[in-house]
Amino acid sequence: MKLQNFAENEWVPGIKDGRCLRSAIDGTTIATIDSTGINFQGMLNYARRVGGPNLRKYTFHERALMLKKLAQFLMKGKEEFYELSTQTGATRDDSYIDIDGGISTLFVFSSKGRREMPNDHIYVDGHPEILSRQGTFVGQHIYTPRHGVAVHINAFNFPCWGMLEKLAPCLLAGVPAIVKPASSTAYLTEIVVRRMIESKILPAGSIQLICGSVGDLFKYLTCQDFVAFTGSKTTAETLQQHPRVVSESVHFTAETDSLNSSILGPDSTPGTPEFDLFINEVKREMTSKAGQKCTAIRRIIAPSNIAADVIKALSGALAEIRVGHPANKNVDMGALASQSQRDEVSSRIEDLSKEADIVFGNEKKFEVTGADAQEGAFFMPTLLHCNNPLSASAVHSVEAFGPVSTILPYDSLEEAIELCRLGGGSLAGSIVTNDNNVAREIVLGCAAWHGRMLVINRHCANESTGHGSPLPHLVHGGPGRAGGGEELGGIRGALHYMQRTALQGSPESLATISNCWIRGGAEKDSGSHPFRKTFDQLEIGDTLRTSAREVTLADINHFAEFTGDNFYAHMDEKTAKANPFFDGRVAHGYLIVSFAAGLFVDPDFGPVLANYGLDNLRFAQPVNCGDLLKVRLTCKQKILREQSGYGEVRWDTEVTNQDDEIVASYDVLTMVATTEEWQNCRKLVSAD
Numbered sequence: 023m024k025l026q027n028f029a030e031n032e033w034v035p036g037i038k039d040g041r042c043l044r045s046a047i048d049g050t051t052i053a054t055i056d057s058t059g060i061n062f063q064g065m066l067n068y069a070r071r072v073g074g075p076n077l078r079k080y081t082f083h084e085r086a087l088m089l090k091k092l093a094q095f096l097m098k099g100k101e102e103f104y105e106l107s108t109q110t111g112a113t114r115d116d117s118y119i120d121i122d123g124g125i126s127t128l129f130v131f132s133s134k135g136r137r138e139m140p141n142d143h144i145y146v147d148g149h150p151e152i153l154s155r156q157g158t159f160v161g162q163h164i165y166t167p168r169h170g171v172a173v174h175i176n177a178f179n180f181p182c183w184g185m186l187e188k189l190a191p192c193l194l195a196g197v198p199a200i201v202k203p204a205s206s207t208a209y210l211t212e213i214v215v216r217r218m219i220e221s222k223i224l225p226a227g228s229i230q231l232i233c234g235s236v237g238d239l240f241k242y243l244t245c246q247d248f249v250a251f252t253g254s255k256t257t258a259e260t261l262q263q264h265p266r267v268v269s270e271s272v273h274f275t276a277e278t279d280s281l282n283s284s285i286l287g288p289d290s291t292p293g294t295p296e297f298d299l300f301i302n303e304v305k306r307e308m309t310s311k312a313g314q315k316c317t318a319i320r321r322i323i324a325p326s327n328i329a330a331d332v333i334k335a336l337s338g339a340l341a342e343i344r345v346g347h348p349a350n351k352n353v354d355m356g357a358l359a360s361q362s363q364r365d366e367v368s369s370r371i372e373d374l375s376k377e378a379d380i381v382f383g384n385e386k387k388f389e390v391t392g393a394d395a396q397e398g399a400f401f402m403p404t405l406l407h408c409n410n411p412l413s414a415s416a417v418h419s420v421e422a423f424g425p426v427s428t429i430l431p432y433d434s435l436e437e438a439i440e441l442c443r444l445g446g447g448s449l450a451g452s453i454v455t456n457d458n459n460v461a462r463e464i465v466l467g468c469a470a471w472h473g474r475m476l477v478i479n480r481h482c483a484n485e486s487t488g489h490g491s492p493l494p495h496l497v498h499g500g501p502g503r504a505g506g507g508e509e510l511g512g513i514r515g516a517l518h519y520m521q522r523t524a525l526q527g528s529p530e531s532l533a534t535i536s537n538c539w540i541r542g543g544a545e546k547d548s549g550s551h552p553f554r555k556t557f558d559q560l561e562i563g564d565t566l567r568t569s570a571r572e573v574t575l576a577d578i579n580h581f582a583e584f585t586g587d588n589f590y591a592h593m594d595e596k597t598a599k600a601n602p603f604f605d606g607r608v609a610h611g612y613l614i615v616s617f618a619a620g621l622f623v624d625p626d627f628g629p630v631l632a633n634y635g636l637d638n639l640r641f642a643q644p645v646n647c648g649d650l651l652k653v654r655l656t657c658k659q660k661i662l663r664e665q666s667g668y669g670e671v672r673w674d675t676e677v678t679n680q681d682d683e684i685v686a687s688y689d690v691l692t693m694v695a696t697t698e699e700w701q702n703c704r705k706l707v708s709a710d
Contacts (some may be wrong), residue, residue: 023053025212025233027060028219030068031226034060038232043209046111046229046357046399047347053209057234063242065200065230069171070246073198073227078167080225081142082516083664086135087222093128095221096214100125103182103214110181110207111357111399116311120406124186130494131190131516138513139671141662142537143196147522150532150540157542162532165520165570167196170246172519173239175261177252178204178359179314179423181211186427191515193228197248200239202232204253206360231373245270248519250509252316254278258505275507278498279421281445283321283430284489285438285464285544287455292331295480297602300324300454301332304427305339305480307490308403309355313425316362317450317490320411320421323441333429337382340403353391358399358424367401370422377416378408378428384422401425405605411441439467447502452476452489473500473508497501502561503505539563539658539674552657553624556697557669564657564659568621568678570650573609578647581613608644614651614686615639618677622655627707629700631668631693639688650680659690667699 024040026033038358040056077085096103100121107117139145144164151161172192176184185201192199203211214399215231232239242265243249246311250362251258255278261267262274284304290296307319324332348356354577359366371384390400403425408417409429418441432438442451442464451472456479467473474496476489492498497511509515529543544567548555552564582588591598591608598607615636624630646650654676671694677686695703 023209025053025055025208025314025492027057028215028229028231028234029060029065030230031072034062036183040234041205043206044360045109046359047080047109047393048397049361052109054680055205055208057232057237059230060237062232062237062239065232066171066239066242066247069198069200069227069230071227073171073225073229074167074169074196076225076227077196077198078143079195080196082138082139082145082194082196083141083662085196086132086139087664089128089135089190089194089321090132092218092221092223093125093132093357094215096125096128097122097224099180099217102217103210106210106213108349108356110210111348112314113353116348116356117309120182124180124183125512127187127190127494128181132195134495134512135194135516136663138514139194139516140537140659141664143518144536145517146536150529152492152542153286153526158528159526160540160542162525162527162536162540163522164525164536165517165522168248168432168519170244170248172197172250173202173236173243174199175202175236175249175251175253176204176211176318178206179311179316181207182214184252185214185705186494187212187498187510191510192519193224193558195516196222196667197519197520198228198230201232202230202236205234206252206363207231216224231341240266242369243267243270243272244373248273248275250275250507250709251505253611254501255279255505267397267518272454275499275509276505277316277449277507277509278503278505280316280447280500280504281320281418281421281450282317282448282450283323283442283445284319284452284454284490286322286324286328286332286579286687287453287457287460288325289457289460290454291328293388295483296454296456296478297331297335299478299480300485301335303338303452303454304336305343307429308340308405308425309343310490312355312358312401313403314359314423315490317492319452321417321441321445322429323432323438324429325509326433329429329431330409333381333405336405336429340382340405343403344391345388345400345402347393350392354704355403355425357393358401361399363423364399367422367424367426371404371406371426373416374422374426374428377414378406381405381407381429405429411436415505418446435463435467439464440501442468442470445471445503447506448472449498449500449504450474450476450489450492452478454478457478468679471495471501473504480486535561537562537659539656541674541676545654545656551624552655553628553630556629556700557660557662557671557694558697560657560660560671560694562657562660566622566653566655568653568655570652571617571621571651573617573645573647573651575607577613577617578607578609581610581616585610587612599605604644606646608646609649611641611686614641614677615688617651618653618675618686621651621653622675629695631695633690633692635691637672637689637691639686641686642684645679645685649685651677653677653687655690662696667702668693668695670694674682
């Protein structure tokens with residue numbers, strides 16, 4: 023099979039025979055790969071001219087629904103991917119991380135996009151900034167999709183997840199992508215992309231694929247483009263220094279080498295649950311994907327007084343690992359991705375062994391289940407021990423990208439922190455301890471060197487996803503040696519592909535642009551109570567101003583008796599006056615909110631289906647007996663829930679007193695029926 027490139031909406035082979043891609047299991051040829059002759063400038067132009075406009079015409083919610091449909095489609099056909107994934111050396115469990123994990127990332131970004139972003143083309147960032155005394159000149163930060171292309175250069179170890187974890191936030195943001203997988207496992211990426219294109223879920227130009235070299239593509243990048251790279255630090259530095267990347271200030275992020283560490287706390291001695299958790303976690307990280315994970319534990323930092331116990335326990339655990347054909351159900355660990363990768367790992371162990379002793383593994387001949395050890399890229403789990411890690415260098419700078427890790431003993435927490443820092447920046451670090459003060463000290467000492475840190479103990483172990491599991495909800499990346507970039511992170515991942523812009527102008531102008539009303543902006547008299555309007559009929563700025571209600575001492579006493587809230591400031595005149603904030607007894611804050619609801623709520627059956635909360639509630643000043651409360655309620659933002667029959671309406675709410683001073687402010691959140699759904703509801707009531 024000759025892998026093809028998907029360029030300008032067509033599958034195109036390279037014009038040369040290309041490089042042979044071989045099975046990690048037996049070395050047989052699976053495919054050839056070549057991108058010679060591809061018009062890379064044309065691919066970029068097609069993405070900008072066709073892909074970008076096609077994506078940007080949809081709202082965040084519409085793009086999020088595309089991700090959901092795409093995930094459902096890929097999930098139905100995943101067994102085809104599993105079968106091919108075996109040839110990369112991955113076991114069923116390894117493939118689950120790569121394939122199901124990648125598809126699940128689409129689901130997560132679809133869900134977060136619909137829950138946390140507006141059904142609009144603009145994302146409003148933060149609260150408005152009042153820039154003038156009268157409030158007629160304001161500022162607001164917004165995000166909009168860049169009009170460029172995201173070039174995703176991925177690593178060989180996760181041919182499915184590595185692609186989808188970058189694509190999900192990119193497509194949600196409305197930016198087309200050109201995917202360039204690592205050659206050795208590109209055959210799996212190619213079939214996944216092929217099925218994505220066949221689904222016709224994504225609009226034309228959303229995704230293109232390069233199987234092979236990127237050729238002269240970098241020459242045609244612009245200031246609107248992105249490069250997201252995963253691979254070696256050396257390659258990342260070369261690409262970052264490309265003249266076009268520098269001159270155009272191309273947005274470049276990298277995830278590179280990472281000598282991640284796991285620290286065993288001094289309290290986690292043999293016999294404690296944490297000691298056993300540590301051994302199991304290190305074993306899993308060393309052998310999952312045959313250690314070919316950018317987040318795998320490379321440095322095992324353990325107390326000196328129990329280092330021998332750690333060596334003994336880990337060696338025993340690794341001795342139980344069955345290496346062999348990844349399709350064999352009795353096998354725990356498959357092969358490395360290629361024989362060249364096997365040779366690379368062997369070479370790195372030679373470098374490490376100049377400073378550390380091999381205490382388990384690295385045997386030339388070992389048992390391989392259901393496969394030929396010589397023909398395949400199999401490698402035995404290998405454990406080293408460095409007796410003087412503070413004076414060593416290789417153990418903190420050389421990464422053997424396979425089932426290899428080194429034990430580094432420490433005598434104090436200060437030493438453990440220093441050893442951790444010597445990695446020069448990591449994607450992930452973990453701390454195994456049941457002493458939360460130890461965990462805090464290590465986090466304070468090491469967090470600046472890490473993109474993610476995990477604390478494991480007996481209380482969270484059963485539900486923990488483990489040291490090496492990047493989650494779409496949290497950022498994935500790390501400083502220094504790890505590349506200095508960030509991916510994933512929920513909505514942060516989508517915002518990475520967008521431009522943040524500071525808007526300045528009148529409240530009315532900015533409200534029109536952002537579809538979000540700003541205090542000080544024009545209020546619309548809707549002619550009827552806004553709660554009588556359907557989602558379609560409501561307009562941003564529709565406002566209700568209520569009559570006033572007096573707060574009496576009887577009200578305060580009744581509220582206290584009814585709720586049980588007898589806080590002294592509400593019930594004792596003398597002690598309330600001793601409080602520097604009050605002149606005497608004051609109304610409960612929640613009494614103010616309750617009275618406000620009584621003033622603005624329309625009680626009859628109507629399009630408002632539910633109140634689901636309050637946001638940003640603040641009590642600006644106390645309310646005393648005899649004060650008159652009134653409410654200004656304004657339709658602030660509308661977010662339609664696609665295909666649901668309702669939308670979310672955010673109401674800007676101000677409660678003022680008789681002197682027009684604000685005493686409370688907040689957003690009321692409601693679900694409001696569309697016109698069609700409201701008619702259906704009325705029919706049901708009429709039928710009854």
